[in-house]
Amino acid sequence: MKKNICFVLLFIMILTLTACGSSGGGDSASPSESSGDGTKVFVYGADANSATFDPCADLQMRSGAFLLLAAGETLWTVDEKGEKIMKLAESAEWTSDLVLTVKLREGVKYSNGNDFNADDVIYTIQHMQTTPRTEAMLANIDMDATKALDDMTVEIVFKAYDAAFMDTLGNQGFSMLDKESCDERGDFSWFIGTGPYKLAGDGVNDKSGWTESVEYHFVRNENYWGDAPYYDELYCKFYSEESTRYSDLVAGNLDAAYFSQATYINNIKDGTVDGATLAQFEMPGVYGLTLAAGDGSNGALKDINIRKAIAHGIDIESIVNEIGEGVYNVADSVLTPNNWAYLNTGVYEFNAAQAKQDIDKAGYSASKPLNLRLVAESTAFNLGVAEAVQAYLSEVGINLDLSGMGDFSTILPRLIENDLEMSIGGPSNGSGNDPASVLQQLGPMSNNGLLRVTDPSLADLFNKGATTKDQAARVDIYKQFQQKIHDDYLFIPMWVETLNYGVSDTHKSFSDAVNANCLLDPCKLTD
C-alpha cells in the first residue's frame, strides 16, 4: 500500500515540476508562410544570436545585419556603383574639404514615437566614435567642432579629409540611435530605430520581439515615414548549428536561410532540396589568413621569412577549390576584382621547398617546429580551411594550434591581447566599394585592425588614400597599398567571400532584396 502512495507522490512531484516548466514561454506560434488571417510573414534562418543590440558591436553576424536592415536606418545607403541614396538625410554636401553639412529628413519618427533630429545623429556618431570596434572608422571626425546648426541640420567637421566617410556611414552598422531611449535605458538591451519594421513589444515591459537564441520577431513600424514594406511580419530565427538550419530549409520551414558550408550550398544548387533554389552573391570583400606581425604579437611573425613560409607553404587554390567544392573563388588581391582600385597581385605560389628554406632561414625546421595559434570564426567552411592550412603548414615546420571562436568580435580582442598570431578573416565589412571603407578592417592605421602592422609606410599609404580627393591619385595609392601588402606578406588572400542563400521557390524576387553588401534587406522583399 505504502508503495503505491509513494508512486503517486513521486508522480505528482514530477508533474508539478513539468507544469512549472511549461508555464514559461511556449506561446509563440510556429511562424509559417502566411497565417490564416492573411498576414504576410517571412521567415529567415540566420546564424547565432547577437549578444547585444549595440549596432557597432556585432556588425559581423548575419542575424545582426538582418535586425539593423529591418528596424534601423542609416543617413544614406550606398549602391553597387558607389552612388549614395539618401535615407534619413535629405541631402549631404561637402561645404568645404573638412565640413560635411547634412540636412535631415523632416517628420521622421522612431518606432517609439520620438522625433528624429540632429541630436540623435550627433549622439550616434559620438557613440560610434567611443566604441572600440568602430572608433577607428570615424577617427577623422572632430567631435568638438561637430554641431547641430538647427534641429534638422548637422555640420560634421573633420580633422582631415575623409574620402571613405560617406561609404562608411552607409553601412547598416551606423543605424541612427534614439538618444532619448538610449539614455533612459543606459544599455543596449533593446533596439529602437526608424526602419520600416520594429521588434515586437516596447522593449520595456514587453520584449516579445526578441526571444533569446530563438528569434527576432518584427512587426510593422506604424510610424515609418516611407512606403510600407510588403511583408507584415518578419521572423529571423537563430541557428548556431548550420546543419539544423539546413534541415529546417529542407523541411520547408524557412523562406530563406544563409549557408556557408559547401556541401549544403551545392545540394541546394543541384536541386536536391525540393522547393528551394540557391542565390549566390560575391561580397566586396576578401577572406584569408591575417598575420599579426607587429607589436603586441609575440613577435614570431615579425620575421618576413616566416610570413613567406606561411604564404608559400599552403596550396591556396587547392584549399579554396577543394574544401569550397567550387562554391568559392580564389582571391588574388586584398580587394575584389569588381573594386575600382583593384590590382591583381597574383596568388602566392604553392612551393613547399621554398617555404622550407624560408622557415629554415628563420631558424625553425620540421624537427624544431614553430608553434603558432590560429583562430577561425566557427563556421564549418572556415574551420575546414583552418584544418587544411594546419595540415600544409605542419609539413613546412609550423605547428598550428587551432581553435574555433564565436565571431569576429571575440577574435579581435584575443589578437590584441597577444593570445593569437593568426586568424581567418579579412576585409569584408565595409559598405559600398570604396577601398578605404573595405580595407578598414585590416586597420594598419588603428589598434583595432586584424593586422598588427607597425610599418609606418603602410599606414601612411592608407591615410593618404583616405584623405586624397582625386580619384586617379587614389587608384594609384591603393594599387601601391595592395602591392605592398602582397610583397610584405602581411595578409594572405584566399577567397572572395560569398554569401549563399537557400531560398524557397516562391520568392522569385529574392535577389532584388539583396543589397550592395550582399546582405538580405527584408524591406525590399516583395513576394
Place this chain on the structure above:
Amino acid sequence: MIKFIVRRIILIIPVLIGAIIIVFTINYFSSANPAMIKLGLAASDPAKLAAMEHAMGLDQSYFSQLGSYLWDMFHGDLGESYVYDKTVSELIAERIPNTLRMSIGAMILSVLVGIPLGLVAALRQNTAVDYVTTGFAILMNAIPSFLIAVVLMIVFSVHFGWFPVSGADSWRSFVLPVIAAGIGPITQNARMTRSSVLEVIRQDYVRTARAKGISENRVTSRHIMKNALIPVITLIGTGLGTCLAGSILVEMIFNIPGMGMLINSSIMSQDYITVQGCVLVCAVVVTLMNLLTDLAYGVVDPQIRARYAVGSGKRSKRAMAKAEVV
C-alpha cells in the same frame, strides 16, 4: 521519521556549498582573464583593463573572491555575464524551462519504458523476449546520443515531417529530443531493473510466497517489484543528471533554446561565468531530485533511512555500506 526528513534536508546544504566551491575553484584556475573578455576590444587600454579587474574583484585573493561569490549565490545572484548585458541568473531563468521539460521528460520516459522492459526481461529470463530487450538495451547504450539525435531528426522530421526540426514551440518539438536524451537512461534503467529483479527472484521470501500458493501476479507486484525497484528508483535523481547532460548535445542538434545551447554559446564566446552558473544550477537540480527520491523512498525503506541514522561509527557504517553496495 521527521528527524530523518529534517536531517536529509539539512545535509544538502553542505553539498551545495561544496559544489559551488568546486566549480568556482575549477574556473578560478582557468587561464582566461574575465576582465579582458568583458572589455573586449577596449582591453587594449591597460588603464581600462586594470580598472575593470578592480571592479570585478579580480585583484583580490582567492578566498575573498570565493567568499563574495558564495555570498552572492545566497542572494540568487550568479554574477554578471561577460558577454550579454544580463545577469547569469536571468540568462538561466530564460533557458531552464526548456531544459527541464526535456530532461524531466527523458527521465519519465526512462522510468516508464526502462523499468517495464527490465521487468519483462527478467521475468522471462533466457527467452527470446529477454534476449531482444537486453540486446536492444546494450545496443542503444553503445550509440552516441548525438548520432541518435541526428538520425531521428533526419528520418522523422525532415523525411516524414512528423515533428518540427527545431525550436521549442509545442509539445511536438520535444518528442524527438526527449527520445534522444532518454535512450541512455532507458537502457540503464532496463538493465538495472533486470539485474535487480533477477536478484530478488532468487530470494527465499519469493520462493516462500510462491510456495504459499500466492498468485504469480501478486508475487510479482508485491514481493518482487517492491524490493527490486528500490535500488532502481533511488537512482532516478542520478538519472536526471544523465538526462540533463545528455540534453546539452541534443539541444544543440534540435536548436532548442535551453541551457545546453547557453553552455555551448558561452564556451564559444568565452563567457565562462555563465558556464559556471549553468553547471551549478544543474547540480542544484540533481541534488533536489536526489533529495525528493530519497525522501519518498526513505519513508518506505529502512535501508535508506539507515544511511542518515545517527549511531556509533562501526554499526552505522556497516549499515551504510550495505545500503550503498547495490
Place this chain on the structure above:
Amino acid sequence: MNNAINKEIHSGVSGKLKKRSYFAEIWHRLVKSPVAVVCIVYLAVLLIGIIFADVIAPYDDKATDLSSRFQTPNAEHIMGTDDFGRDLFSRLLHGGRTSLIVAIIAVAIGIGAGMIIGAVCGYFSSLVDNILMRFMDVVMAIPGMLLAICVSVALGSGIVNTALAIAVGTIPMIARQLRSSTLLIRNQEYIDASLLFGASSVRIILHHVIPNTLAPIIVQSSLYIGGSIMAIAGLSFLGLGVQPPTPEWGNILNNGLDHIYDVATRWHVIVFPGMFIVVTMLAFNMLGDSLRDAMDPRMRK
C-alpha cells in the same frame, strides 16, 4: 559482489596465492561464454591494431591530399578517404589509439584516486571518512558530463586534460564502491589480529584492503572505459575534446555527420567511425556484463 568478497575473505587470509586463483577462476568461467570470447577477441584485435597503428595503417593519418577527398572504399583506401583526403582507415586506427588512451588514462586516474580515497575512508576514523565522503557526494552531485565540460574549459583541450576532465567524474563512483568493500574487510577478525601484531595502517591498507577490493574494480573498469569513450566523443562534439589534426573517434564521426545529407556518396565517413564506436562500446559493455556474471558467486558451480 560483496558476497564474493566476503567469501574470498572467509576462505583465506594470505593474499597472493588465493588472489591468483580467484582471477584464474573468473577467467575460466569467462571463456565459457561465447559472447565474452567474441568480445575479448575483438578487443584484442583492436588493441593490437591501435598499438601497432604506425605499422598497420597504410597511410599517414595526418597526410592530407585535397585532390582525393571523399573517395568511397576502394583498393587503395579500404575505408575511403575523409574530407581532407586522408585515409579513413588510418585515421580510425590512430583515432582509436587516442580514444582508448584517453579513456584508459581517465579510468586509471579515476581508479587510482578513487582507490586511495575509498580505502582511506573505509579504513580510518569516521571524521576523515565523513569529510572525504561528503566531498565525494558533492562531486557526485554535479553531473559527470557537466563537470567534464567545466574542467576542460578551465584546463583547455588536449589528451591529458581531456582525460583529467573525464576522470574527475569517475573518482567518486569508484571511491564509494571501494569504501564499502573496505568497510566489510576492515571488520574482519584477521584485520584485528594484524593490528594486534602491530601492523601499521598503511601496511594493512596496502597488503589486505587494496588487494582484496581491487578485483571487482578492475573488472568494472571495462564498463568505465566504455563510458569514457562515449564521454570523449561528447566533448569532441562540443569542440572541447582532442583537437585537430589529432584524430579521435568522436571528432571523426562528428566531421562525418556534416555530410549526412550526402549520405549516398559519402556514407563511409559516417558509417565507419560510427561502426568503430558502437562495436567497441558493445564489446566493452558486454565484456563487463560477462565479467560481472563470472564474478557472481551464485554462478560458481
